[in-house]
Amino acid sequence: MTRDARAWFMYVVRCADGTLYTGIATDVMRRVKAHNAGRGARYTQARRPVTLVAVWRFGSPGAHVQALKAEQRFKSLPRTRKQAIIAVGSDWGSGARIAGEEWSSMNKEADTQYPIHDLLKRRWSPRAFADKSIAQETLLSLLEAARWAPSARNAQPWAFIVGLAGTETHQKLCGCLTGDNPLWACDAPVLVLAVARLEHRPGRENRYALHDTGMAVLSMVIQAMAFDIYAHQMGGFDKEKARAVFQIPEDCAPVTVIALGYLGDPDDLPAGNLHERERQKRTRKPLSEFVFGEAWGAIWPPAGEQGGES
Numbered sequence: 234m235t236r237d238a239r240a241w242f243m244y245v246v247r248c249a250d251g252t253l254y255t256g257i258a259t260d261v262m263r264r265v266k267a268h269n270a271g272r273g274a275r276y277t278q279a280r281r282p283v284t285l286v287a288v289w290r291f292g293s294p295g296a297h298v299q300a301l302k303a304e305q306r307f308k309s310l311p312r313t314r315k316q317a318i319i320a321v322g323s324d325w326g327s328g329a330r331i332a333g334e335e336w337s338s339m340n341k342e343a344d345t346q347y348p349i350h351d352l353l354k355r356r357w358s359p360r361a362f363a364d365k366s367i368a369q370e371t372l373l374s375l376l377e378a379a380r381w382a383p384s385a386r387n388a389q390p391w392a393f394i395v396g397l398a399g400t401e402t403h404q405k406l407c408g409c410l411t412g413d414n415p416l417w418a419c420d421a422p423v424l425v426l427a428v429a430r431l432e433h434r435p436g437r438e439n440r441y442a443l444h445d446t447g448m449a450v451l452s453m454v455i456q457a458m459a460f461d462i463y464a465h466q467m468g469g470f471d472k473e474k475a476r477a478v479f480q481i482p483e484d485c486a487p488v489t490v491i492a493l494g495y496l497g498d499p500d501d502l503p504a505g506n507l508h509e510r511e512r513q514k515r516t517r518k519p520l521s522e523f524v525f526g527e528a529w530g531a532i533w534p535p536a537g538e539q540g541g542e543s
């Protein structure tokens with residue numbers, strides 16, 4: 234997709250010293266994160282943290298040029314005028330002002346009840362992957378992470394079939410996907426099929442095979458995040474077809490296909506509802522719905538005992 238065929242955003246952040254910084258981006262939340270990591274702009278590097286205060290959206294055609302012009306005009310305004318425009322919430326140039334709730338939906342990070350590790354917080358399952366391959370060494374690190382997952386009786390019941398974009402294996406894996414999955418996953422630079430060996434030895438079932446394979450996959454997924462590589466697991470594929478195509482033995486079960494890649498632009502996804510799904514807010518049940526104490530359904534910690542040390 235060309236620069237001008239996708240949406241561009243003009244954003245304003247308030248720096249730690251109270252000054253305003255204006256920029257343009259296709260992914261505002263990623264840009265704000267970059268500013269806060271000291272990788273955004275020289276100006277913001279010394280004035281962190283920054284807080285997003287306003288966003289305007291510029292649609293195609295010519296979104297990039299429109300956003301650039303709007304940015305230049307906005308930057309030339311006196312501070313008081315900038316503050317008035319931000320406060321009123323009006324459109325700017327050809328850009329439509331985006332409300333606060335809408336930019337929070339651009340942020341895919343987990344909105345946690347309690348603090349968690351950054352790799353877990355940042356992980357999510359995108360469908361848009363960048364047109365950038367994953368180095369073999371990096372991919373081997375992901376598989377190494379899977380290798381060191383725990384498993385019942387250390388049976389290590391997992392196996393992986395790895396398909397790099399452009400190879401026959403990738404094509405075959407893509408051909409096994411069902412539903413909407415092929416629409417986006419076939420563009421991922423890497424597809425991996427996770428398989429579980431269901432028996433310790435002939436006739437001796439491994440009841441934890443699926444559980445342990447899932448753990449190995451999660452190790453891979455979290456290790457991937459450490460390289461800024463995102464994973465999207467899929468149960469939507471034809472298991473029997475995969476078994477036949479890859480000659481997977483009877484005592485093994487194809488479990489998931491995992492699309493791996495660097496984060497792409499949601500606007501590059503094929504038309505349909507994929508754009509909206511990519512920007513949907515991520516949700517989870519509250520802890521109180523699945524963490525129990527005295528009995529099944531009895532919330533832990535009980536009301537009044539929440540909040541840690543006394």
Ligand SMILES: Cc1cc2nc3c(=O)[nH]c(=O)nc-3n(C[C@H](O)[C@H](O)[C@H](O)COP(=O)(O)O)c2cc1C
Pocket residue numbers: 356357358359414465466467468469470489515
């Ligand atoms: C076992 C498994 C199967 C999944 N199957 C599909 C699938 O076929 N297609 C799809 O688009 N997403 C699939 N997903 C992704 C989930 O929909 C996704 O993980 C969930 O909505 C939570 O979103 P998050 O990973 O961004 O937190 C699957 C995930 C898992 C773990």
